[in-house]
Amino acid sequence: MGGIEISDGLKRKLRSAEWVTAFTGAGISAESGVPTFRGEDGLWKKFKPEELANFGAFMRNPELVWEWYAYRRELIGKTQPNAGHLALAQMEHRYPHMAVITQNVDNLHRRAGSTVVHELHGNIERNYCTGCGKYVSEDFMARQTSAPKCPNCRGLIRPDVVWFGEMLPVDEWNKSVSTAERADVLFVIGTSAIVYPAASLPVIAKRAGAYVVEINIERTEFSSEADEVLLGPSASILPQILECANKEG
Numbered sequence: 561m562g563g564i565e566i567s568d569g570l571k572r573k574l575r576s577a578e579w580v581t582a583f584t585g586a587g588i589s590a591e592s593g594v595p596t597f598r599g600e601d602g603l604w605k606k607f608k609p610e611e612l613a614n615f616g617a618f619m620r621n622p623e624l625v626w627e628w629y630a631y632r633r634e635l636i637g638k639t640q641p642n643a644g645h646l647a648l649a650q651m652e653h654r655y656p657h658m659a660v661i662t663q664n665v666d667n668l669h670r671r672a673g674s675t676v677v678h679e680l681h682g683n684i685e686r687n688y689c690t691g692c693g694k695y696v697s698e699d700f701m702a703r704q705t706s707a708p709k710c711p712n713c714r715g716l717i718r719p720d721v722v723w724f725g726e727m728l729p730v731d732e733w734n735k736s737v738s739t740a741e742r743a744d745v746l747f748v749i750g751t752s753a754i755v756y757p758a759a760s761l762p763v764i765a766k767r768a769g770a771y772v773v774e775i776n777i778e779r780t781e782f783s784s785e786a787d788e789v790l791l792g793p794s795a796s797i798l799p800q801i802l803e804c805a806n807k808e809g
Contacts, residue, residue: 573771574805577744579657587750589664591795592639614724622707641672647798649673661736665721678736682721691715740765748774749794753782
């Protein structure tokens with residue numbers, strides 16, 4: 561694991577902070593092997609995600625959309641949280657207030673052990689009824705062989721993810737804004753930070769006084785706004801940050 565240069569300023573912030581927040585995007589999941597689902601093999605090369613991940617497509621052809629999501633869940637199920645996910649989870653033992661805000665739907669943060677996770681785009685492992693709004697169990701879903709219908713009202717069940725054209729979940733968004741506003745240190749990890757409204761969170765945090773650290777494999781449009789930029793894989797950088805935070809003095 562190659563070492564990185566952590567500034568004295570960040571070291572001081574890491575050791576004095578009480579509120580730490582991580583804002584994560586597709587980059588941290590890609591390091592676990594989660595595909596972006598653009599240009600996949602076989603049948604799915606014929607479709608763009610926008611053509612499948614929207615409510616209209618689901619209502620027109622629920623079987624096709626569910627087949628795609630079954631494929632996605634199968635691929636995600638084969639991946640594991642990486643050292644970056646694990647380091648963020650371990651920060652809960654270091655800081656009184658540690659939270660993750662994520663744009664990812666793969667559930668890897670929770671699987672790594674993080675308990676305070678605000679999911680802006682939902683979670684592919686959860687499903688709910690479009691009719692009565694009730695969530696259904698994983699056991700129920702495992703028994704389905706076609707587009708599932710609600711055991712209560714027979715309405716169509718859909719994945720609990722935000723589709724194109726849909727608003728972010730209000731509760732998760734409000735919690736994310738509140739978390740960003742309280743952060744002493746905010747990590748922006750594996751995201752281009754250009755898709756709004758989520759991209760406004762680092763700006764909100766910085767305006768509220770947070771020390772904002774970008775972690776990515778390359779510079780982004782947000783890099784010039786960050787207080788510090790650490791280039792490289794988050795699976796390498798985050799464990800080093802955790803080690804630094806745990807050192808005294």
